[in-house]
Amino acid sequence: MTTLTQTLADFTVETRFEDLPSSVVHETKRLLLDTVGCALGAVDTPSGKIALDYVDILGGAPHASVVGSSRRSSATAAAYANARLANVLDADDTFPTSTHFGNATVFSALALAELDRKSGRDLLGAIAVGFDVGARIGSWMGAPMQIENGKVIGWNELGGPAATITWAAIGASAHIARLDGGQANHAFGIGGSNSPQPTLRKWAESVEQPMYKYADAGWCAEIGVSSALLARLGSTGFKDILDGENAFWKFYGSPGHDDHALLAGLGDDWQILNTTYKPWPCCRWIHHPLTAFAQLLERHALRPDEITRVVVRANPFALTPIFREQRPGDWLSAEFSHAHALAALVHAIPPGPRWYDATTMNDPRIAAFRERVTVTAEPSSSNIAEWMTGGQWRGVPGGVDIHARGTVFSATADNATGDPWTPATHFSDAQIRRKFGVMTGLDADGDGPEELRHAARDVADIVMSLDEHPVERLTASLDALSRSMRAQGVAA
Structure with a gap:
């Protein structure tokens, strides 16, 4: 039986841009802009520089762009x-x-769009379809947590989101490479067998x-591209x-x-409409507090000097040692530190690469404030299973108690800023554009050198x-922005 495989493969290659609802087209554009911005913001980080140097070592025909640089390389x-x-x-x-789907979905599709000289409509269609494939397979396998008698008791021994990122890249790549149903079926088999x-x-x-945390998103994207081309x-x-069994x-x-x-x-039911955006560059589990x-x-x-103590009330998965760390030793650990x-x-550090540059990491004000933050459990999120729908979570409460001015200010957020399920937390187009600007080197108000502002807006x-x-x-506009x-000294 190949019913599930072939059905999803046929959907991947038979869906066209014209089949996408206008809301999905718009959300796909938002995801594309956000993802490109995240990549641009990382080009001057240690990990980003390694990625760029690695491309130089690989060489290859100059078929596709490497964002934030003058490089072109193989798809x-x-x-x-x-x-x-x-x-x-x-x-x-x-x-x-x-799971983070945007990274590998967007950039596997973009690489093949450049290789095969596709239209913007082709690219948007591939991103929407690929995202749907990854999200559906992730929902099919369920969240990466152990649930016993309706209670969450920990992470799964195996499983997890890494492979589903690859599946999104496989879907996007099979779509934009214009495979037929049989070829897409084989691409699924090739990519799925070589997942992280x-x-x-x-x-x-x-x-x-x-x-690379739990998986290198770059390899996930590369697997998708290779699967479709093979x-x-x-x-x-x-x-x-x-x-089958x-x-x-x-x-x-x-x-x-x-x-x-x-x-x-x-x-x-397009899954891209359920993705959440991050106003702050850190683990999503931290976003509710x-x-x-x-x-x-x-x-x-409230001002920093007024705050004597903050108690973070976190969900069960944001209570492990790395989330409680008050003195993160490097920027990678800091991404998971409440x-x-x-x-x-x-x-008021602009929420982008500056959160983790040497100036911020070594700022005595930052260090002193971190020492005043402790982490405990949020009682209302003790059972994440209650917040699950069809293998997906819909908000997981988190909160804070701020000790300042001789009193305690408390709040709990069931949904985090960037969640699409409530009007109050939905990330607006203006917020996505503002975040994109910060990632390119503008300040939180969109101000900066005129040339940079113009290029980012373009x-x-x-x-x-x-x-x-x-x-x-x-890609021409991205090259100009790079x-x-x-x-301005904010890219390689």
């Missing part, structure tokens, strides 16, 4: 570097299976973080990788699967009207 190498860059700051979108190892449990237990050349893979969910280590979640509403913290700071005009995130926010305008342009228009960033 696989460009997809690798760009997707890795997009995940470096942990500022990229998060789907409610605890399920290292989430190892990541959850590690205080010292590797640069299938287009005639290479074969398992045709039933999603079917030994389907993908089982050999990847997921404790179960939900076939209904995989195909329900296929072509009608951060949302409550930001609300209290604004409501009561204390560092609150310190950067209260001191990219944003082109992305938001990409269905009217060829992909070359986008040159402007380099002139």
